Amino acid sequence: MPGAFQYKPRFVDIRVRPPSEKDAAEQDVHALKPGERACDHPGCMRVATARAPKARDMLNEHYWFCQPHAAEYNRNWNFFAGLPEAEVRRRQQEEMMTGGRPTWEMKAGRMSREAAAFTAKFGTGQGYRDPFNMFGGGGQHARKPEPESRKIGKIERNALADLDLDENADAAKIRARYTELVRRLHPDANNGDRSGENRLQRVIRSYQSLRKAGMV
Known part of the structure; x- marks a missing residue:
């Protein structure tokens, strides 16, 4: 076979070389x-991606953990550890009411400058006035509370209507x-005329319904 067509391997040794320690x-x-910083858990060399407070009184100082160790730390950490039972209940109640945040009254003190100025101006035309008692100030045009209507059912309401009475009777x-x-409707009062007998029966039924409902 001519030399031009003979196979010549490109690589003499094609075996894979084992990686060195540097490559590993x-x-x-x-x-x-x-x-990047390493996880603070002993022996862990993963990247720290989550932080956790070191103690209840050191909330501004943190450990840095990887995700698995942060989850383990959170499961085992008790914020109320070492506190008396009464203090635990007080803090839980405060957390429910205000979210653990401090609160202040949204008004000036009784002896403050703003309160003194308001008292001096009130009623002189320069302060706030409520002549129609829209905010419960008791002005001369104060609206009197309207009496509450009696709560009755449909049957009782129709019975009162048959008697030509309102709901407050x-x-x-x-x-x-x-x-x-x-x-007025009885036949004896109308010389035996029975034209009002149907109305009379309806009046009697309505009155009996009202007695059954305890309104009479």
């Missing part, structure tokens, strides 16, 4: 990059109106 260090996935007024209608 460069390929370490847990190796820290510039600017009391027991005495209902009895008087019932007696008046019975005397």
